[in-house]
């Protein structure tokens with residue numbers, strides 16, 4: 001079995017908790033409070049900038065030019081394509097981001113950036129993989145199960161259930177599997193650990209948006 005298949009099995013309980021969490025079920029039926037979605041979008045906009053930087057750093061460390069280019073492009077897409085979705089929501093809903101990173105987003109970004117900076121490239125690739133893979137699975141799940149018409153969150157759903165995003169995810173999985181194939185057992189173990197930590201952070205990110213969790217002292 002490939003590293004990615006084995007590792008996905010390890011996070012099935014996290015994934016199942018994600019698709020059952022109120023942020024996701026309410027986003028799917030369109031009933032999610034606008035305030036919670038706005039908080040999520042503002043935090044996610046900050047997240048995407050730093051995620052893009054982490055991806056570019058991984059690209060710089062990639063073992064060959066194709067993988068370097070893939071990660072640099074993933075980084076560009078996170079900042080330009082995914083963030084365009086946020087900007088269109090900011091415009092539609094007349095909101096603006098304060099740019100302030102609240103605790104969960106701050107934690108997640110710094111985990112990814114420090115992993116990209118200090119760990120081996122294989123471990124860093126595994127740490128960013130849930131950001132691709134979980135979003136595709138959640139996007140597809142919502143797309144297939146949604147019943148709501150005129151859902152205000154449809155653009156979000158369509159982005160992550162879309163073909164273009166799906167292709168990038170498949171490529172990111174392939175690169176991680178190739179990296180795992182030549183990695184030592186110890187590196188493979190840390191890759192799996194990084195994937196699990198980032199998957200937990202994905203859960204926390206949505207959960208903190210649902211609770212609108214901010215720093216107690218600002």
Ligand SMILES: Cc1ncc(CN)c(N)n1
Nearest residue numbers: 044047082131132135205
């Ligand atoms: C927190 C988070 N994780 C992942 C994605 C999808 N790139 C995102 N937009 N935001």
